Amino acid sequence: MKKSFLMVLILVFSLSSMGTGCSVNFIEEQKAERLIKAYYQAIAAEEYEKAFEQLLLYDYDARTGDGHFTEGTTLSHKESKAFYFKKIKVLKEQSYTLKGFEITDVEYEDGHSFWHHIQLEVEQNGQRFEWHEAAEMHEGKLVIGEQDDPYAKYRDGKMNFELSL
Incomplete structure (x- = not known):
């Protein structure tokens, strides 16, 4: 009897901890989705100040050339903001506008790390x-991971x- 009770107890704790992990991931997914939607809606509405506030700012690593994000930026907040608006100016000079976006998938790497796949509709010239x-x-x-869009870095x-084309 004690053995059965112990097995049931272990099973209950195991399942509850799995459920807790899943709910934590779900909550984090929802936070990420809200952040993604706020960013892309701001870009589409040309509310660049709002878009800027959503982003993790990081320095380009010229040693690797792949643009993976580093731990922060050496620029001050004011300098970062000025640089971001120079990037936006490049987009405007290229007549680049985001017309729409859709989150198409969530991908998990290890059961904990995840990222969202986004499809963009862009008009340029x-x-x-x-x-x-x-x-x-x-x-x-x-953090925006560039894939197809040649202007994502802007x-x-x-x-x-x-800054060059």
């Missing part, structure tokens, strides 16, 4: 393009690189 990219939440801020949190 009167032509429509469909781009795909990934976004993840890091320390409560958004609206993401990457700082401290040479």
Whole structure:
């Protein structure tokens, strides 16, 4: 009898801890989705100040050349904001506008780390393009992972690189 009770107790605790992990992931997914929607809606509405506040700011790592995010930026908040608005100016000069977006998938790497896949509809110089990219939440801020969109670096949190086309 004691053995059966002990087995049931272990089973209950195991299942409850699994449920807790799943609910924590679900909550984090929801936070990330709200962050993603706030960012992309702000870009589409040309509310760049609001979009800027959603982003994790990080320096471009020229050693690797791959643009993976580093731990923060050497720029001050004021310098980062000025640089971000220079990037936005490049987008405007290219007649780049975000017309729509859709979160298409959530991908998990290890049962804990995850990122969202986003499909973008962009208009540039009167032509429509469909781009795909990934976004993840890091320390409560958004990290945009460039994939298709050649202009993503002009609206993401990457700082401290040479602005050129």
